[in-house]
Amino acid sequence: MSSRWADSEADAAESKRRKKEKEEKKRLKLQKQQEEAEAAARAAAQQESRPSKRRRLSNDDEDGESPKEKTDSQRNLLRFEAGGWGPCRHASNFETLNHIEEGSYGWVSRARDLATGQIVALKKIKMDYSQQDGFPITALREIAILQRARHENVVDLQEVVTGNNPNEVILVMPFVEHDLKTLQEDMSEPFLASETKTLLRQLTSALSFLHENFILHRDLKTSNILLSNRGHLKIADFGMARYIPPPGAPLTQLVVTLWYRAPELLLGAETYGTEIDVWSLGCIFAELLLGAPVLQGKNEVDELALIFALCGVPTEKSWPGFWRLPNAKGLKIPRDSSSSLKTASQIRTKFPFLTAAGVDLLSSMLALNPDLRPTAGEVLRHPYFSEAPKPKPMELFPTFPSKAGQERRRKASPNAPKRGDAQGLQNLDFSSIFANREEQAGAGFQLRVV
Amino acid sequence: MHTRPSPLANPLATVAQLRETSSQIDNIPRDLEDSVRFAGARLTQAAGILLRLPQEVVAQAVVVFMRFWVGGEGGSLVEFGAAQVSAASVYLTTKLSAYPKSPRSIVNVYAYLDSVSFPSFATTTTTDLLERENKAGDYFVSEGTYQTRKLDLFETEQRILKVIGFQVHVSLPYALCITYLQALDVFSHPRASELAKRATAHLNTALLSPQLLYLTHQPPSLATAAIYLAAKETRIKLPDVEWWEVFDTDREELGFLVVALLSVENFAREEERVWMGRRVPMTVEAVEAELKRRNDSDD
Numbered sequence: 044m045s046s047r048w049a050d051s052e053a054d055a056a057e058s059k060r061r062k063k064e065k066e067e068k069k070r071l072k073l074q075k076q077q078e079e080a081e082a083a084a085r086a087a088a089q090q091e092s093r094p095s096k097r098r099r100l101s102n103d104d105e106d107g108e109s110p111k112e113k114t115d116s117q118r119n120l121l122r123f124e125a126g127g128w129g130p131c132r133h134a135s136n137f138e139t140l141n142h143i144e145e146g147s148y149g150w151v152s153r154a155r156d157l158a159t160g161q162i163v164a165l166k167k168i169k170m171d172y173s174q175q176d177g178f179p180i181t182a183l184r185e186i187a188i189l190q191r192a193r194h195e196n197v198v199d200l201q202e203v204v205t206g207n208n209p210n211e212v213i214l215v216m217p218f219v220e221h222d223l224k225t226l227q228e229d230m231s232e233p234f235l236a237s238e239t240k241t242l243l244r245q246l247t248s249a250l251s252f253l254h255e256n257f258i259l260h261r262d263l264k265t266s267n268i269l270l271s272n273r274g275h276l277k278i279a280d281f282g283m284a285r286y287i288p289p290p291g292a293p294l295t296q297l298v299v300t301l302w303y304r305a306p307e308l309l310l311g312a313e314t315y316g317t318e319i320d321v322w323s324l325g326c327i328f329a330e331l332l333l334g335a336p337v338l339q340g341k342n343e344v345d346e347l348a349l350i351f352a353l354c355g356v357p358t359e360k361s362w363p364g365f366w367r368l369p370n371a372k373g374l375k376i377p378r379d380s381s382s383s384l385k386t387a388s389q390i391r392t393k394f395p396f397l398t399a400a401g402v403d404l405l406s407s408m409l410a411l412n413p414d415l416r417p418t419a420g421e422v423l424r425h426p427y428f429s430e431a432p433k434p435k436p437m438e439l440f441p442t443f444p445s446k447a448g449q450e451r452r453r454k455a456s457p458n459a460p461k462r463g464d465a466q467g468l469q470n471l472d473f474s475s476i477f478a479n480r481e482e483q484a485g486a487g488f489q490l491r492v493v
Numbered sequence: 494m495h496t497r498p499s500p501l502a503n504p505l506a507t508v509a510q511l512r513e514t515s516s517q518i519d520n521i522p523r524d525l526e527d528s529v530r531f532a533g534a535r536l537t538q539a540a541g542i543l544l545r546l547p548q549e550v551v552a553q554a555v556v557v558f559m560r561f562w563v564g565g566e567g568g569s570l571v572e573f574g575a576a577q578v579s580a581a582s583v584y585l586t587t588k589l590s591a592y593p594k595s596p597r598s599i600v601n602v603y604a605y606l607d608s609v610s611f612p613s614f615a616t617t618t619t620t621d622l623l624e625r626e627n628k629a630g631d632y633f634v635s636e637g638t639y640q641t642r643k644l645d646l647f648e649t650e651q652r653i654l655k656v657i658g659f660q661v662h663v664s665l666p667y668a669l670c671i672t673y674l675q676a677l678d679v680f681s682h683p684r685a686s687e688l689a690k691r692a693t694a695h696l697n698t699a700l701l702s703p704q705l706l707y708l709t710h711q712p713p714s715l716a717t718a719a720i721y722l723a724a725k726e727t728r729i730k731l732p733d734v735e736w737w738e739v740f741d742t743d744r745e746e747l748g749f750l751v752v753a754l755l756s757v758e759n760f761a762r763e764e765e766r767v768w769m770g771r772r773v774p775m776t777v778e779a780v781e782a783e784l785k786r787r788n789d790s791d792d
Contacts, residue, residue, distance in 0.1 A: 076508045121741040123502035123711045127510070128660035130566045177596070177647035178654060180588055186659045187589055203659045209651065288591040 196249035220445035233334035251419035263323035274440025311369035318413035325408030362412035510564030532773035533575035574776035581649035666712035691723035718750030
């Protein structure tokens with residue numbers, strides 16, 4: 044098996060080199076064209092506008108220096124480039140090898156680019172032709188965002204191709220062997236501390252980049268995170284992502300897969316921001332440490348109960364204004380100080396092998412109050428990443444057989460909420476969350492603030 | 494093709510795309526194509542105003558509209574009407590913005606603009622147009638017509654996406670323009686707002702340029718040229734050095750853009766003279782009729 048992988052990797056490297064060459068040629072050609080265009084523009088400008096300005100300028104600069112020479116030789120003006128555009132190619136340029144997965148949003152398969160031999164992942168967008176809104180907004184956002192979000196830890200959208208059917212739209216991305224979720228399910232033990240650190244750092248660096256560019260991912264989870272056989276991590280699936288809108292514009296609360304959903308979303312907050320991605324990041328950190336998702340709630344109510352059990356119960360002090368969130372009204376939280384219920388976080392107990400710095404980082408990412416969570420940039424600078432054990436270099440990552448590349452055997456896991464799903468979020472009844480525990484506590488005290 | 498794009502940059506049309514368009518391959522005279530594109534851009538702007546869209550969103554829609562027509566593989570006037578492409582550009586752009594508009598609103602607004610013969614040159618300003626009294630019956634869209642137009646809107650949206658390879662992102666020079674004015678310390682001047690208004694007006698004018706300035710020049714250069722020209726017009730003195738280089742624009746490009754911006758006015762006057770009393774053909778059928786008219790008058 045290993046030889047088989049070595050083969051295809053060599054192939055991939057070779058085809059990558061060829062593709063690079065080709066791109067280089069294309070680029071040179073384009074550059075030449077642009078130079079021609081610039082020359083033409085210059086000629087035009089010379090004809091039409093230059094004489095008068097030249098005269099004026101030479102009057103201004105009478106200190107003897109020749110401004111022209113200076114401009115040409117020394118001043119280096121920034122040139123901005125963002126390519127061009129052309130019509131989508133046809134899907135017949137690719138040969139499908141095997142199907143990988145069917146998600147809520149489209150079909151993914153592994154394919155070969157017939158021209159270059161490169162192995163790619165094709166993601167076919169499900170076009171829902173009940174057609175209320177034309178081209179699916181999620182797909183449109185995903186494409187628009189991926190085109191702008193070029194980062195080494197974000198999946199690289201190479202092109203969009205179309206099929207025979209006019210409704211067929213397919214995203215072409217480089218094939219990556221694993222997703223973190225499937226990989227973890229197959230591992231007998233969780234990642235090593237050094238490996239976890241490398242993964243978390245790559246993930247956070249991508250997230251920091253996205254947030255700096257005003258992009259919310261809104262569906263971070265291990266099944267959306269790809270890992271190559273060389274330990275290179277890439278965030279994928281931007282079907283939920285969007286640009287941070289101007290203040291006041293409505294945002295849907297129905298985002299993020301339940302197990303990774305931040306408490307403010309569960310409580311129905313109408314405005315939220317990058318903090319929800321940091322919460323998901325915390326969940327993923329914990330999942331990497333445990334080898335399994337940390338907060339596997341059965342529904343919204345159960346999820347919130349699990350969150351409170353792990354992270355403690357919010358108080359007016361730790362999360363001011365939390366009671367004013369729409370769904371907090373039904374919440375009956377037992378009086379904290381006297382009861383046996385812990386307001387304090389259980390994270391240290393739950394992760395006995397994590398260092399103090401690690402516990403500190405995880406607790407801060409899983410802070411109930413979104414304002415207390417660090418930004419992705421702050422996470423990157425946390426001492427956890429500089430203390431021993433050092434992050435394991437990517438090249439030293441173990442390799443695993445790839446499910447996506449060879450076989451399909453997957454377990455079901457919940458998906459992000461769909462657009463137009465139950466509007467029920469408004470009326471969630473969280474009153475039963477503490478029902479069981481109150482009996483155990485026995486004191487019978489309840490504090491209900493509305 | 495995959496160098497990391499600057500967030501300030503736009504994809505630009507290639508020389509080949511500018512040299513020959515799909516419409517020209519289909520024997521549409523160049524001047525007619527220019528007229529239709531100009532009218533289409535004005536139509537898009539008017540629809541944006543009626544839809545209460547911020548100018549940034551309108552500008553993006555105009556750029557998407559313009560991208561669609563360039564190049565031999567672009568859209569052709571033989572196959573697509575400018576009104577239909579304008580509507581779909583607006584729909585598409587608003588969908589990605591923070592101000593989505595329903596197909597219903599789009600269809601209604603374009604029906605209204607059609608009922609007042611926009612874009613014609615009879616009405617002088619857009620404000621005039623919006624304040625005109627109208628009979629609702631003139632632009633009522635029946636349920637059947639609405640369904641047909643909605644499907645057409647969706648279909649055109651998809652065709653635009655495919656023709657421009659999903660390049661819907663547009664970087665705009667408006668915010669840059671303000672930043673540059675601040676950097677030039679203009680706002681301490683008593684007539685600074687006059688200058689800023691003129692500069693913004695030039696950026697809006699550039700959207701309509703037959704030279705497709707937003708498809709051939711990057712936002713920093715557009716902003717710089719708009720400021721240069723506005724400062725000349727308002728006689729506000731800017732620093733006595735080659736300040737445009739600070740904003741990554743060389744003198745040749747600046748000169749070219751200033752001339753291009755100034756030429757739009759003459760182009761618009763000429764359009765008005767040519768089309769006075771007639772409608773610029775905004776549908777496939779109207780383009781056909783116009784071609785026929787030209788052939789007949791040649792005979």
